[in-house]
Amino acid sequence: MSIKVIVADDQEIARTGLRMILDAQEGIEVIGEAGDGGRAVELAQRLRPDVCLFDIRMPRVDGIQATRSLAGPGVADPIAVVVITTFDLDEYVYAALQAGARGFLLKDAGPALLSQAVRAAAGGDALIAPSITARLLSAFAGAGRSAPPAQPVEALTGREEQILAAVARGRTNSEIAEEFHISLSTVKSHIASLMTKLGVRNRVEIAMWAYETNRVRT
CATH class of the missing domain: 3.40.50.2300 (Response regulator)
Incomplete structure (x- = not known):
């Protein structure tokens, strides 16, 4: 369809x-x-x-x-x-x-x-267009917040930190799976875990959180 x-x-x-x-x-x-x-x-x-x-x-x-x-x-x-x-x-x-x-x-x-x-x-x-992801997200990181971004409710694993960085740089699920030699379902599982731990609704907010906390820099 x-x-x-x-x-x-x-x-x-x-x-x-x-x-x-x-x-x-x-x-x-x-x-x-x-x-x-x-x-x-x-x-x-x-x-x-x-x-x-x-x-x-x-x-x-x-x-x-x-x-x-x-x-x-x-x-x-x-x-x-x-x-x-x-x-x-x-x-x-x-x-x-x-x-x-x-x-x-x-x-x-x-x-x-x-x-x-x-x-x-x-x-x-x-x-998120990779050519502008880093500059835009870092430029506006924290622009709409009166307080620092919340810390994870549970510490991120090493793999989750890698997935976090990849999402923040505009990688799709398929690209992440290829980069880390894991399945698409595993990528989706990691992203779901990140959303839960960070208290965000989607991968765009994951990317914003990464820049707001200086996990990723331009």
């Missing part, structure tokens, strides 16, 4: 370009478009896509608010959201990740990386 996607961007030419790129990929289908976050949330709640691709800066309801409505804390049945942005130092990226975005890309990422991000999000994984 095709991965169903909703695209939201306030620029029609950008929406058209994203639709053309995604519709050209095997197994991906754009089922709706929106010019602002409010309309995007309405469409997503009605059509229940597998993935939403949101620009950050949109009128009425921006991408951060839209992401929080669909994937934020307390959402009973969250929808995967990938955030895209024009600027690699966009001050809203960190807030979008905290709002529940599963990953982010630059708009010039190209068809291959865009489709990878959509497939990863649909599969419960996440793709």
Whole structure:
């Protein structure tokens, strides 16, 4: 079955370009478009896509608010959201990740990386563009916190520290499995353990925690 996607961007030419790129990929289908976050949330709640691709800066309801409505804390049945942005130092990226975005890309990422991000999000994984992961996460580490990040409820194992670093650098589950010569199910088990120990909701928050605690540096 095709991965169903909703695209939201306030620029029609950008929406058209994203639709053309995604519709050209095997197994991906754009089922709706929106010019602002409010309309995007309405469409997503009605059509229940597998993935939403949101620009950050949109009128009425921006991408951060839209992401929080669909994937934020307390959402009973969250929808995967990938955030895209024009600027690699966009001050809203960190807030979008905290709002529940599963990953982010630059708009010039190209068809291959865009489709990878959509497939990863649909599969419960996440793709944070490796070229900007370190700089963005380190730049915004701690930006939204009034207190230091919580320490693990239980000490991380050596392998979990390795997985933590790999996730923070934008590696997918498949890449981690190949790097450490372990199975995909083992990778998923380690990531689930990390989420429990760190008190976070997804791999993006694992990456943010790694940078906030200086486990990984640029």
